[in-house]
Amino acid sequence: MTLAIDVKGLNKSFGAKHVVQDFSIEVDERRICGFLGPNGSGKTTTLRLLCGLLTPDSGSGTCLGFDIISQSDRIKRQTGYMTQRFSLYEDLTIAENLEFTARIYGLDHPGERVDQALRRLGLANRRAQLAGELSGGWKQRLALASATLHEPKLLLLDEPTAGVDPKARRDFWDEIHELAGQGLTVLVSTHYMDEAERCHEIAYISYGRLIARGTAEEVVKGSHLITFHGEGPDIAQLAHHLEGKPGVETAAAFGAAVHISGTDRRALEAAINPWRKAPYRWTEVEPTLEDVFIKLMGQAEDNFA
Numbered sequence: 201m202t203l204a205i206d207v208k209g210l211n212k213s214f215g216a217k218h219v220v221q222d223f224s225i226e227v228d229e230r231r232i233c234g235f236l237g238p239n240g241s242g243k244t245t246t247l248r249l250l251c252g253l254l255t256p257d258s259g260s261g262t263c264l265g266f267d268i269i270s271q272s273d274r275i276k277r278q279t280g281y282m283t284q285r286f287s288l289y290e291d292l293t294i295a296e297n298l299e300f301t302a303r304i305y306g307l308d309h310p311g312e313r314v315d316q317a318l319r320r321l322g323l324a325n326r327r328a329q330l331a332g333e334l335s336g337g338w339k340q341r342l343a344l345a346s347a348t349l350h351e352p353k354l355l356l357l358d359e360p361t362a363g364v365d366p367k368a369r370r371d372f373w374d375e376i377h378e379l380a381g382q383g384l385t386v387l388v389s390t391h392y393m394d395e396a397e398r399c400h401e402i403a404y405i406s407y408g409r410l411i412a413r414g415t416a417e418e419v420v421k422g423s424h425l426i427t428f429h430g431e432g433p434d435i436a437q438l439a440h441h442l443e444g445k446p447g448v449e450t451a452a453a454f455g456a457a458v459h460i461s462g463t464d465r466r467a468l469e470a471a472i473n474p475w476r477k478a479p480y481r482w483t484e485v486e487p488t489l490e491d492v493f494i495k496l497m498g499q500a501e502d503n504f505a
């Protein structure tokens with residue numbers, strides 16, 4: 201497959217803060233790559249470096265076949281970007297916002313393009329509604345319509361479904377997969393593990409450093425986590441009691457159950473051994489991506505601390 205993104209050794213600092221550190225990544229065309237990591241870990245800055253919106257302090261590479269430093273303007277023209285916060289004009293209608301976007305990009309037949317976008321994303325019946333009156337899910341659709349109106353080859357999504365209901369999130373991801381099937385490369389930052397699992401591959405960024413990469417299954421397997429699922433009375437208190445014990449790297453309550461994870465089987469089993477008898481029940485399970493995420497967060501060193 202052809203690489204849509206191929207960058208090496210990217211660094212970016214703001215003052216004394218080294219926000220992106222020696223970042224390298226390759227992403228094939230038509231792939232959906234999810235960016236995970238703690239708040240403030242450099243995900244947004246990394247996305248902007250990859251598409252030419254920011255210039256790295258050092259490092260090199262290409263995006264869509266163009267040099268990210270000397271040809272950043274050409275990359276921008278072929279990139280769509282959805283920011284974390286709704287950034288269109290709330291005092292314009294849905295159609296007016298898209299018409300404005302079409303003029304910004306100098307698109308031919310702008311009226312036809314706007315009509316097509318409205319139909320494709322189910323916005324046609326709302327074309328005269330003010331953007332500021334839309335719910336979160338409808339604003340999301342409008343933002344996606346605007347970001348893809350100029351038929352980009354790369355789409356950047358910065359936590360696009362925050363605050364959106366589950367059905368709207370599912371509809372959104374169905375649309376993203378359809379766009380990828382049509383040839384679009386997508387980079388998306390998210391904190392939702394179910395969304396990460398819908399990506400073709402994920403990259404975990406810890407305060408500017410890439411520390412895990414691959415499919416969700418590969419990242420889980422590469423964590424070498426051993427996870428026990430426990431059930432019994434006062435399970436939330438038990439999770440709190442076990443947290444920090446030798447061998448226990450993560451302990452989290454899930455409703456009436458608890459997940460205890462670590463990489464040292466002997467130490468982990470020793471930690472839960474006092475609660476092995478009834479009324480507690482324990483089974484070994486496959487670790488989830490969330491278990492791995494929590495483990496990686498625990499190992500992360502906040503470069504802003």
